[in-house]
Amino acid sequence: MTGMRRSAQPGDSQRTAEAGEVIVREGEDASDMFVIQSGLVEIARGDGEDRVVMATLRNGDFFGEMSLLESLPREADATAVVRTELLVITQGGLLVRLRRDPTFAIEMLHRLSGRVRALNAVVEGGGPP
Amino acid sequence: MILDIDEERLFVISDLHLGNPASTAATRVLPFLDYVADEGASLCIDGDGFDMLQTSFKRLVNAGVPVLAKLRRITANGGNVYYVVGNHDLVLEHFLDSILALELSPFLNLRSGDARIRIEHGHLYDPFFARYPDLYETATHLAGLALFVHADVYRGWTWLSDKADQRRRARAGEDITAASYCHGAAEMLLSRGFDTVVFGHTHNPEHVQMPSGDYVNCGNWLRSASYVEIDHGNVALKKWNA
Numbered sequence: 227m228t229g230m231r232r233s234a235q236p237g238d239s240q241r242t243a244e245a246g247e248v249i250v251r252e253g254e255d256a257s258d259m260f261v262i263q264s265g266l267v268e269i270a271r272g273d274g275e276d277r278v279v280m281a282t283l284r285n286g287d288f289f290g291e292m293s294l295l296e297s298l299p300r301e302a303d304a305t306a307v308v309r310t311e312l313l314v315i316t317q318g319g320l321l322v323r324l325r326r327d328p329t330f331a332i333e334m335l336h337r338l339s340g341r342v343r344a345l346n347a348v349v350e351g352g353g354p355p
Numbered sequence: 356m357i358l359d360i361d362e363e364r365l366f367v368i369s370d371l372h373l374g375n376p377a378s379t380a381a382t383r384v385l386p387f388l389d390y391v392a393d394e395g396a397s398l399c400i401d402g403d404g405f406d407m408l409q410t411s412f413k414r415l416v417n418a419g420v421p422v423l424a425k426l427r428r429i430t431a432n433g434g435n436v437y438y439v440v441g442n443h444d445l446v447l448e449h450f451l452d453s454i455l456a457l458e459l460s461p462f463l464n465l466r467s468g469d470a471r472i473r474i475e476h477g478h479l480y481d482p483f484f485a486r487y488p489d490l491y492e493t494a495t496h497l498a499g500l501a502l503f504v505h506a507d508v509y510r511g512w513t514w515l516s517d518k519a520d521q522r523r524r525a526r527a528g529e530d531i532t533a534a535s536y537c538h539g540a541a542e543m544l545l546s547r548g549f550d551t552v553v554f555g556h557t558h559n560p561e562h563v564q565m566p567s568g569d570y571v572n573c574g575n576w577l578r579s580a581s582y583v584e585i586d587h588g589n590v591a592l593k594k595w596n597a
Binding site (some may be wrong): 235238261262263264284285286287313326327328329330332333336 | 462
């Protein structure tokens with residue numbers, strides 16, 4: 227991979243998170259979403275022994291879109307596993323991006339649909355997420 | 356809808372325009388498809404494989420049936436065949452998922468080795484197509500009529516297109532992202548965490564180092580024969596010489 231990736235779109239910005247750095251915290255108010263340009267991010271809920279790792283995301287994956295779409299507090303922590311470069315997309319930035327990058331909407335719908343399907347399976351199975 | 360795939364060895368070709376009077380791909384591509392099948396690899400046709408806009412049903416059948424037989428040979432040998440929809444085969448969007456031996460998609464996010472690669476036809480970023488889709492389709496139909504009168508009209512179109520491309524690149528100077536809408540779109544997608552972006556559509560084969568990764572264009576099989584080989588994440592643009 228080449229060096230630092232560019233943000234490429236007006237309204238987007240970039241952020242670098244060092245290994246172990248908490249990028250977003252469960253319950254905090256925020257409305258940005260993040261696309262992982264490089265690195266790894268762990269998504270987890272709870273603290274201490276109750277902490278449950280829900281997913282480990284890598285380059286090309288995104289998170290934080292629920293807060294962006296619904297303007298509601300974060301549902302989970304996101305922590306950089308290694309040094310991670312992120313594209314930060316604001317609410318206004320998402321609209322600009324969708325006009326210029328129409329396939330991004332399809333990818334978001336695809337991911338959200340997959341998450342609903344996974345949650346449905348948990349509900350039907352009666353187990354914890 | 357298939358969007359995410361994992362393939363360690365994948366060949367990508369685009370713009371065969373099977374059925375188009377200007378296309379000579381129908382017979383020339385068959386040995387290439389045999390090669391892919393013999394390698395046990397997978398294939399992606401990155402848009403405009405079958406030309407639904409500038410053809411007749413008879414031409415499409417004559418050109419398409421032998422190709423479909425070869426695609427079935429690839430799947431019989433353990434490979435997958437993906438088909439990304441382009442602007443000359445947009446009607447295939449109604450068959451997204453699977454038709455015949457093909458897995459149809461609007462675009463593909465490929466994991467190969469450690470690399471994440473976007474494969475897309477690229478027409479969505481063409482300003483003419485994006486702003487005036489109906490006019491674009493009408494103009495393409497009219498150009499198709501000209502091709503039926505004389506197939507070498509394609510040479511004139513290619514010449515004009517190359518000249519316009521040279522002017523744009525000269526204006527862009529050292530900013531490669533401004534060289535064309537494809538370069539700009541590739542950089543935009545690369546900024547989303549892709550290592551390489553593969554487009555077709557322009558008919559112009561190229562492999563360019565962008566600020567955030569690689570942009571590769573498959574070129575075309577109308578009068579040429581270029582392809583992209585992806586092997587455990589390594590991407591190479593090659594010419595078929597058989």
